[in-house]
Amino acid sequence: MKRFARYFLLVLVAAQAGLSMPDRAVAALPLQDSSGNRLPTLAPMLKAVNPAVVNISTYSTQTQNYNPLLNDPFFRHFFNIPEEQYRRQQQAPQKRQQSAGSGVIVDAEDGIVMTNFHVIKGADEVQVSLIDGRTFVAEVKGTDPDLDIAVLQIDGDDLAQVTMADSGALAVGDFVVAIGNPFGLGQTVTTGIVSALGRSGLGIEGYENFIQTDASINPGNSGGALVDLNGHLVGINTAIIAPSGGNVGIGFAIPVNMARASMMQILEYGEVRRGQLGIGIQEITPDLRKAFSLRNGQQGVLVTDVQEGSSADASGIEPGDVITSVNGKPVNSMGQLRSQIGVLRVGDKAELGLLRDGKGKTLRVEVGEPQDMTASTSMHPLLEGVSFENEKNGRGVVVAAIAPNTNAAYSGLRPGDIITGANKRRVVDLKSFVAALSVNSNAILLQINRGGRGLYLVIR
Secondary structure (H helix, E strand, C coil), rough: HHHHHHHHHHHHHHHHHCCCCCCCHHHHHHEEEECCECCCCCCCHHHHHHHHHEEEEEEEEEEEEHHHHHHHHHHHHHCCCCHHHHHHCCEEEEEEEEEEEEEHHHHCCEEEEEEEEEHHHHCCCEEEEEECCCCEEEEEEEEEECCCCEECCCCCCCCCCCCCCCCHHHHCCCCCEEEECCHHHEEEEEEEEEEEECCCCCCCCCCEEEECCCCCCCCCCCEEECCCCCEEEEEEEEECCCCCCCCCEEEEEEHHHHHHHHHHHHHHHHHHHHHCCCCCEEEECHHHHHHCCCCCCCEEEEEEEEEECCHHHCCCCCCCCCEEEEEEEEEHHHHHHHHHCCEEECCCCCEEEEEECCCCEEEEECECCCCCCCCCCCCCHHHEEEEEEEEECCCCEEEECCCCHHHHHCCCCCCEEEEEECCCCEEECCHHHHHHHCCCCCCCEEEEEEEEEEEEEEEC
């Protein structure tokens, strides 16, 4: 009865809010219980949506470890190791691994499937399984590791698709439904509400502007659909907070507006060409609020630096400006600003609302090409004297050189170190490294791979 009551409340609130249900859903309502009482249900909506939510299996090969001492014939003779064991080692047997996740068909005609990058990362083969039992080998059209989005394509007939909504229209309290493949059990549906919007600073992805929901999201749900009561896609389920190892009612989804912008670039270019303004930014602390004479509660992001020759420089942005909006949408944090700029293409125009000396101002700025950074002077003061370059396989940022008698040198950073994380954020290239450095101006926490061994360093 509690379940019936919850569904009744869910549909009742939707009706009071003026939300419409799909025609098939309306036609199927109301249902009746054994006493003839009318009961609401989500089943008709899910019947239309479920065929477009897929299970994803990935396969990869990995060479098994072996003892290099077996290569020495004297070692084999001394320890009486059979030649057969040595020959098996030389054949380098490989182990086939499988992992499970979820995805969403967003274009049935072309067979386009959207999922998380981490679901298919490192896979040699990706298989997509439909609810009707069909399975297809998918082609990876491209990925966006910074946003954690991957775009796949399958070749199949009579596919279903989910219509993408405007995630910018979501509000806290809206009902949502999460669909995916938790723990590899098969397609599973959970319900809840949007419990928060614009979540950032979690250190999960490079670009964070998450929808937070209490709809149960568990391992295996990654890449699955978060839909509204109309059955329209509002987000891609991607992460959970799980201190106890299971769901605790806090899950996160990538807004579909961000995912769609990434997907369109992948389909057009094979990659995401994410530009930048060419500014350094900082969160506004109580001390800075007082120093810049901002009103109590006034939100925004402080511009700390403008790169010479950048698009921001050309548009007239100055250090000390407080950016309060992008294209009319409020900016309350660095994560929000980065995400709003991140959905724009290189060459797009953005209208920035800002405060300068306490007065409102509007500037139009063109999103520019990302600039390569080989020196750290524009990255962070604590990294002065250090040069970096992208790791060739996209695994992070390599320390190319370090000047003696610098903070980095005293802290133990070495040339050849591969930086894979900074300030608890993943680093895949110079661009994501710069973004992670902006989180803290007083210290830098680095996650490093040194000769195949992981370690952490703090630079103060």
